[in-house]
Amino acid sequence: MAVLIDIDDAEDPRLSDYRDLRDVQLRKNLEAEHGLFLAEGEKVVRRALETGFPARSFLMAPRWLDGLADVLATSDAPCYVMPESLAEQVTGFHVHRGALASLERRPLPSVESVLAGARTVVVLEDIVDHTNVGAIFRSAAALGVDAVLLAPRCADPLYRRSVKVAMGAVFTVPYARLEDWYDALPQVSAAGFTTVALTLADDAREIEQAVAGLDRVALVLGSEGHGLSPRWEQSADRRAVIPMREGIDSLNVAAATAVACYLTMRR
Amino acid sequence: MAVLIDIDDAEDPRLSDYRDLRDVQLRKNLEAEHGLFLAEGEKVVRRALETGFPARSFLMAPRWLDGLADVLATSDAPCYVMPESLAEQVTGFHVHRGALASLERRPLPSVESVLAGARTVVVLEDIVDHTNVGAIFRSAAALGVDAVLLAPRCADPLYRRSVKVAMGAVFTVPYARLEDWYDALPQVSAAGFTTVALTLADDAREIEQAVAGLDRVALVLGSEGHGLSPRWEQSADRRAVIPMREGIDSLNVAAATAVACYLTMRR
Numbered sequence: 001m002a003v004l005i006d007i008d009d010a011e012d013p014r015l016s017d018y019r020d021l022r023d024v025q026l027r028k029n030l031e032a033e034h035g036l037f038l039a040e041g042e043k044v045v046r047r048a049l050e051t052g053f054p055a056r057s058f059l060m061a062p063r064w065l066d067g068l069a070d071v072l073a074t075s076d077a078p079c080y081v082m083p084e085s086l087a088e089q090v091t092g093f094h095v096h097r098g099a100l101a102s103l104e105r106r107p108l109p110s111v112e113s114v115l116a117g118a119r120t121v122v123v124l125e126d127i128v129d130h131t132n133v134g135a136i137f138r139s140a141a142a143l144g145v146d147a148v149l150l151a152p153r154c155a156d157p158l159y160r161r162s163v164k165v166a167m168g169a170v171f172t173v174p175y176a177r178l179e180d181w182y183d184a185l186p187q188v189s190a191a192g193f194t195t196v197a198l199t200l201a202d203d204a205r206e207i208e209q210a211v212a213g214l215d216r217v218a219l220v221l222g223s224e225g226h227g228l229s230p231r232w233e234q235s236a237d238r239r240a241v242i243p244m245r246e247g248i249d250s251l252n253v254a255a256a257t258a259v260a261c262y263l264t265m266r267r
Numbered sequence: 268m269a270v271l272i273d274i275d276d277a278e279d280p281r282l283s284d285y286r287d288l289r290d291v292q293l294r295k296n297l298e299a300e301h302g303l304f305l306a307e308g309e310k311v312v313r314r315a316l317e318t319g320f321p322a323r324s325f326l327m328a329p330r331w332l333d334g335l336a337d338v339l340a341t342s343d344a345p346c347y348v349m350p351e352s353l354a355e356q357v358t359g360f361h362v363h364r365g366a367l368a369s370l371e372r373r374p375l376p377s378v379e380s381v382l383a384g385a386r387t388v389v390v391l392e393d394i395v396d397h398t399n400v401g402a403i404f405r406s407a408a409a410l411g412v413d414a415v416l417l418a419p420r421c422a423d424p425l426y427r428r429s430v431k432v433a434m435g436a437v438f439t440v441p442y443a444r445l446e447d448w449y450d451a452l453p454q455v456s457a458a459g460f461t462t463v464a465l466t467l468a469d470d471a472r473e474i475e476q477a478v479a480g481l482d483r484v485a486l487v488l489g490s491e492g493h494g495l496s497p498r499w500e501q502s503a504d505r506r507a508v509i510p511m512r513e514g515i516d517s518l519n520v521a522a523a524t525a526v527a528c529y530l531t532m533r534r
Contacts, residue, residue, distance in 0.1 A: 254522065
């Protein structure tokens, strides 16, 4: 059972995991150094614990204790209890959903182990927006994608904003970090997948045709701004496009992923 | 040619259109009273002007003047020029993309005029999140949807956040506000559309089957939290589902809209 600890001082050193949540750079450093990540909201906190991430601590206002009592019963971590106004001072923002947890990261699995047994995976190049990463994981989970691979510069799925937007899908969809950017797609092809790059390239086929009849497929998506790098575009086995109205900017990458995953799952 | 006016005082009364942009309730009231809305970022400001919205004024740091010179040349509105730090004091947030414009709203067209000539439309019930509304407009534009109808409580597509996420698609996709919530869908049916509600109801068919062979289609989507109201679910002509993996929460409404629009456009 988590030990409840009443807190009345925003400067209490035990709260260091929860400081300045709106400062992305500071959080990145802090979370990497201490191997932690944050979950926000009753539902997401619950899912993090249920999927086996050990809690370092909890932070919440008194009114959230009852709803999470069963979760707190399973953990020995301290639970810092404080008024919402104090929580806002610590975190630097209004904690809409009341409950926070600081959790321990686990070592990521290898690319090979994530690909073994998978039939449909998504490969993300440099998606730097945490909201988009979270949205992609949510869609991937809902539509039944088996795993996600991330390029070295792709944003962290366990950053608070990604976790929140994904509604916890980052806990359930296996993912791994690619170490070698240049040969990442040949590596996936060598593992038995046909890599299909979403692109506006001239030789791109309509996505439904591009994936028709394929066995193992890796859908490859690039950054919000510029799309895939030339290297990834050219080192993919196939190039595919989602047909769009003339003269319109492309779909948002999260929307494009949802459409592409749906069609690929039904190939 | 817009008149450039150097500003050195954050309290200058001429800046009232740009105050406290992070205060949603205050902005809603201010924008409704004055019939204005804001566009943010060079690209979105440009699109707003190009699609015919008259500017009330512009606000930007000096370094944005060159890039928007051609746009400013077409307007007689004042352009308030100030350092980014002063812009931040006025608006209450860091203006990442540098340029803002305050624009005049136009009267919305009627539901009848928006439906006339349309073959595929999206009908949104109570989508209250501005990001989702913006994302839906962006996908609708990219995939070729003809128009959007909004329930009385659906969030404003011209709210700053919606405009930004939509990348200006709210300027180009025609939309109208439904006045009668209760009989909204029968009204759309009476105009010659088959209304297809996205839902998890027991009698929902897979979306591809539900829209196959239909002429005029109105895709109906509900709120982020609870989905469609029972009234809308039952008063739609058909109920449809996007097949998902067992035990997973639904797709985000913007992702679901992208998938449903894609499939409906290719019916």
